[in-house]
Amino acid sequence: MLKESTLAAAAAIYRAVVPAGDYWLHEVKAGQTFRIVDVDGNQAADTLFYNAADPFERYSASDTIRAQANVYLGVGSKLLSTDGNVMATITADTVGRHDTLGGACATESNTVRYALEKKTMHACRDSYLLALAEHDRFGLTKRDIGHNINFFMNVPITEDGGLTFADGVSGPGKYVEMVAAMDLLVLISNCPQLNNPCNAYNPTPIELLIWGEGA
């Protein structure tokens, strides 16, 4: 289901552009609305959520899938934590489908997926590790890197159990928007993947906006 937001970008209290291959780590407070924009289209925003008050509680793909009995994310999806609490609810979406099964690329998984000699190419889990190391006041480490959401990615599953990385359903300027249900730490790796035809081998920027009090 597609649903446009009623919020104007000019009214946002926070805006930032994150280039391909960089990370973004920022707090989004309970009640605030958070938008991720696919600036040039078919980019993957690999996103993790932590409870800002207890960061060892984090987004759980399997609990989210189990609770909504659906493998795709879209308007109305509640993003659940490892403790079964709602972290955020998707309230607007001009893409229609987001993946929470495919995970984030890593140098190690690149060797398996593409070729052994790809092991030195920049990957999302490197961005996550750098972000956590540069913000070690949160006490988060590799232990806390769970299974993320891939906003703007389309990973259809067939009835006979196949899984395919389809061409993106996203496009320039499309976005997803959610309301935080608790104070969140949001960690995004704007994917640097150069081996996947989904983004035409060309990773591009994303933009982040926040509406509400106290950003």
Next chain:
Amino acid sequence: MSELLYEDVLPGGTHWSFVVRRGLLLRLVDVDGGANVGMLFYNPANLLERYNAPDTLKCQHTFKLTRGNCLYSDMGRVFCSIVDDSVGWHDTVCGNTTRAVVAERWGTRTYQACRNDWQLNGHDSFLVEGGKYGLGRRDLAANVNWFSKVVVADDGAMTFDVGNSKAGDHVDLRFEMDTLVLLHTCPHPLNPAADYPRAAVRYQFRSAPPMTEDDACLNACPENRRGLENNRLYHLIG
């Protein structure tokens, strides 16, 4: 079938753990049909290396696990290969029951009232077994649910297949590296049964025949050959 080295039965709704050495084969048998075995894998030499369901699925372009599939760590290596499977479909995305899910679905049966017929859940079971190795809630990941099948419609809606695994069905895991295994026999979280399902599972350790060039897991896809090559390097340099 290679020589049986050890076997035991876990009743339904219980949990256990062990370290399996490389070269052993673990056979799981669904004793009465309708079993579910939640399972997680860690490298005992580096507990930060753990089972990664997304890598396992996307490396092999599959949503289900069956014969020919390898189970990957987040470090691009293979914990174990599925060398035989009479079931055909095992789930690795739906996660676990929690205390809240069990209470909502099947009511509360406390230890005080029911002793060992209480109703455990998969999440707490993993916390208990993981705790024996210094693992906590930060270390849990999406687990395998052996014997359980969940199909996905075009719109993403999921349906649990009640008749997926029959009495006597089995799955054989050949361990490709030393592995810490956490497991429970709590119900699959989407099981619609009216009463808390309690299905026993037999587990057997056997020596695994050496991998040959015509091995089904090695040849299932080029990705698995590269993953197993990563294992070779790991065992070469430690």
